[in-house]
Amino acid sequence: MKRLTINKQILQDELMVELIGAIDEDSDFKELIGLDQKKISFDFNKVSMINSCGIREWIKFLEKIPEKSSISYNNCPQIIIEQINMVHGFFRKGALINSFYAPYYCEKCGKEAKVHLLAEQIKNKKAPQVDCPHCSAENIDFDAIESQYLAFLGKV
Amino acid sequence: MSDYSSFDHLFDPVIVMNLKQEIIYFNHQSSIFFKLPPRILKQKNHLLQICDSSNFDLEDWFNKSLLSFDVLLSPEIRLHLPHDPETEYFIILKIVPIQTDTGAVFAIVFHDKTVETTLHLKYREQLDELKKTHNQILQADKLTTLGELTANISHEINNPLTIAAGHTEIIRDLLKSSDVTPRLPQIQKANQNVLESLERVNQIIRNMKDFLHQSEDKKEYCDLENVVDTAIEWIMPTAKKAGISIIKEAFDKRMVALANRVKLEQVIINLMKNSIDALVENKTEKGTISVRFTQSGADHQTVIDIIDNGPGISKEIKENLFKPFVSTKDAGHGTGMGLSICSKIVEAHRGKLTHIESSIGCHFRLALPMIEVYSYTRNDRSLSGSKKQKRILVLDNEVQILNVLSAFLQEENLVFIGSSDPQSALDFIQKASIDLIVTDFSMPIMTGGEFAQKARESGYNGTILYMTGQKFIDQYNKDKKNLDISGLIIKPFNKEDVMKTIRLALKAGEV
Numbered sequence: 001m002k003r004l005t006i007n008k009q010i011l012q013d014e015l016m017v018e019l020i021g022a023i024d025e026d027s028d029f030k031e032l033i034g035l036d037q038k039k040i041s042f043d044f045n046k047v048s049m050i051n052s053c054g055i056r057e058w059i060k061f062l063e064k065i066p067e068k069s070s071i072s073y074n075n076c077p078q079i080i081i082e083q084i085n086m087v088h089g090f091f092r093k094g095a096l097i098n099s100f101y102a103p104y105y106c107e108k109c110g111k112e113a114k115v116h117l118l119a120e121q122i123k124n125k126k127a128p129q130v131d132c133p134h135c136s137a138e139n140i141d142f143d144a145i146e147s148q149y150l151a152f153l154g155k156v
Numbered sequence: 157m158s159d160y161s162s163f164d165h166l167f168d169p170v171i172v173m174n175l176k177q178e179i180i181y182f183n184h185q186s187s188i189f190f191k192l193p194p195r196i197l198k199q200k201n202h203l204l205q206i207c208d209s210s211n212f213d214l215e216d217w218f219n220k221s222l223l224s225f226d227v228l229l230s231p232e233i234r235l236h237l238p239h240d241p242e243t244e245y246f247i248i249l250k251i252v253p254i255q256t257d258t259g260a261v262f263a264i265v266f267h268d269k270t271v272e273t274t275l276h277l278k279y280r281e282q283l284d285e286l287k288k289t290h291n292q293i294l295q296a297d298k299l300t301t302l303g304e305l306t307a308n309i310s311h312e313i314n315n316p317l318t319i320a321a322g323h324t325e326i327i328r329d330l331l332k333s334s335d336v337t338p339r340l341p342q343i344q345k346a347n348q349n350v351l352e353s354l355e356r357v358n359q360i361i362r363n364m365k366d367f368l369h370q371s372e373d374k375k376e377y378c379d380l381e382n383v384v385d386t387a388i389e390w391i392m393p394t395a396k397k398a399g400i401s402i403i404k405e406a407f408d409k410r411m412v413a414l415a416n417r418v419k420l421e422q423v424i425i426n427l428m429k430n431s432i433d434a435l436v437e438n439k440t441e442k443g444t445i446s447v448r449f450t451q452s453g454a455d456h457q458t459v460i461d462i463i464d465n466g467p468g469i470s471k472e473i474k475e476n477l478f479k480p481f482v483s484t485k486d487a488g489h490g491t492g493m494g495l496s497i498c499s500k501i502v503e504a505h506r507g508k509l510t511h512i513e514s515s516i517g518c519h520f521r522l523a524l525p526m527i528e529v530y531s532y533t534r535n536d537r538s539l540s541g542s543k544k545q546k547r548i549l550v551l552d553n554e555v556q557i558l559n560v561l562s563a564f565l566q567e568e569n570l571v572f573i574g575s576s577d578p579q580s581a582l583d584f585i586q587k588a589s590i591d592l593i594v595t596d597f598s599m600p601i602m603t604g605g606e607f608a609q610k611a612r613e614s615g616y617n618g619t620i621l622y623m624t625g626q627k628f629i630d631q632y633n634k635d636k637k638n639l640d641i642s643g644l645i646i647k648p649f650n651k652e653d654v655m656k657t658i659r660l661a662l663k664a665g666e667v
Binding site: 025051052053082086103105112141143144145 | 164167184194195275
């Protein structure tokens with residue numbers, strides 16, 4: 001399993017953090033502590049795995065971020081959304097999920113797709129209508145239990 | 157149609173199966189655990205279509221639970237998902253029969269222990285790595301000590317070699333004569349001197365080999381005075397060269413420790429070597445190192461004091477004395493690891509190495525636990541939750557006997573508690589429940605008979621066996637009734653004799 005790599009850039013008053021690899025017991029976020037900026041944005045696009053020890057490390061790290069910093073989560077893959085839905089504290093109060101991936105399935109071409117969605121596209125906890133990225137079929141099916149998968153929006 | 161939606165609130169994946177072993181429901185968590193969307197899961201109607209185990213027959217287990225209609229728990233099994241064969245999960249399954257309006261069904265709960273098990277395996281691996289590193293440090297320290305002592309050891313080897321060479325020349329000259337018969341006594345004497353000198357060289361080399369041998373952490377009963385003597389032999393050439401005397405103060409009884417003797421030697425050599433370095437650097441006149449044995453406190457700790465009349469240790473160093481890389485020596489002399497390693501070695505024997513405040517010189521105290529307590533806590537697995545085993549206390553002042561019986565009894569799954577001192581053994585049986593005592597008969601200080609009498613007077617009503625030579629048979633016959641001695645192990649003995657006597661005595665004691 002690929003160990004976690006943390007890339008970070010500070011631009012103006014924003015700390016941008018890209019997480020790559022597995023978030024597990026070996027993950028250490030201390031290199032981010034003390035870099036607090038007004039805004040902190042996390043990019044989870046390349047996170048391949050997360051387990052309960054990784055969640056513990058993540059929550060411990062979140063507790064060290066000053067409350068005055070606003071936090072946003074970007075490009076959350078399905079595994080991260082599942083954790084946010086399940087674990088208290090994975091998502092700090094007041095934080096924002098800007099974008100995430102959701103599973104869809106096209107009956108026409110029989111292919112699955114992880115579709116990148118913006119949080120603002122979700123209305124009344126309903127997944128937006130999406131066209132198949134493979135065959136362009138219209139309005140393909142959401143491939144999870146909608147109310148369960150989008151439950152995190154109630155936490156925001 | 158029954159409603160299983162309450163399973164959706166659980167954190168564990170749950171699937172519900174009917175009596176035909178068809179899957180009729182998946183809870184929400186199943187989709188996450190099996191990494192399959194509900195759309196696909198709904199198409200699966202058999203357990204083996206979504207998971208399989210390399211070390212457990214899922215179908216057989218399910219059939220058993222069908223027959224018993226009872227809650228069943230599986231052992232921890234290795235689970236694979238057909239669509240993700242690379243990943244291995246460690247799972248405990250629980251099968252729960254449920255009676256519904258439409259008939260009997262079974263809920264199977266998948267309790268995921270993967271993280272816990274993986275962490276445990278990782279922890280074991282890292283612990284092994286640490287142990288390996290620790291052993292390498294110990295070995296490095298031994299090599300350093302040996303390196304520093306080598307010059308003087310070479311000198312020590314040179315002396316007997318010179319003597320042997322001289323006597324060989326004498327023999328050669330004596331053999332030149334045409335009639336050697338009248339010179340035979342001289343030749344024999346010279347030959348004896350050669351042999352003794354070579355034996356001395358052999359002894360020095362044997363000690364070096366033993367010291368350097370990377371032994372496992374094997375602990376055995378050993379005579380502490382003997383351990384100290386070997387350490388002194390090692391250090392003596394260096395001390396002699398520096399004009400330092402080493403005085404071993406005699407103790408009135410045999411001190412026995414349950415220890416790794418090479419590691420204990422390493423500690424004593426290190427402490428004495430530090431003393432020599434300090435005495436030399438301080439140019440102390442009539443430098444002396446004393447080694448003293450005592451037994452201290454109500455807990456009968458075995459104590460070795462190593463005291464010198466050197467400059468002592470400065471206040472700044474004292475505070476960090478047992479920390480690694482603390483040294484008063486110049487670069488190139490000593491690694492600064494010596495006392496840290498010594499302290500760790502003594503701790504591994506459940507003992508303590510301390511520096512004692514002293515107005516003159518430096519005083520280190522090495523305290524080891526009484527062997528009865530140490531062997532009991534080390535050997536009795538029931539203390540860590542395992543099934544209770546019979547506890548046997550063996551009292552003998554010969555360490556070889558303790559080591560032999562320790563091996564015999566432990567092979568037979570009995571708790572061996574060794575003792576070499578009757579008084580300590582008497583104190584110990586007051587504190588711990590002992591099923592059987594085997595006592596040597598002829599011991600200094602107190603005979604086996606006197607010990608048995610005191611044990612009975614103190615209220616011990618367990619089984620007692622004597623262990624002695626055939627000539628004490630009359631004594632046994634007398635004490636058999638008076639002191640309720642259950643049997644006799646006759647020296648010399650073999651394993652079968654000993655174990656049979658002990659087993660029969662234990663059985664009789666249960667009646």
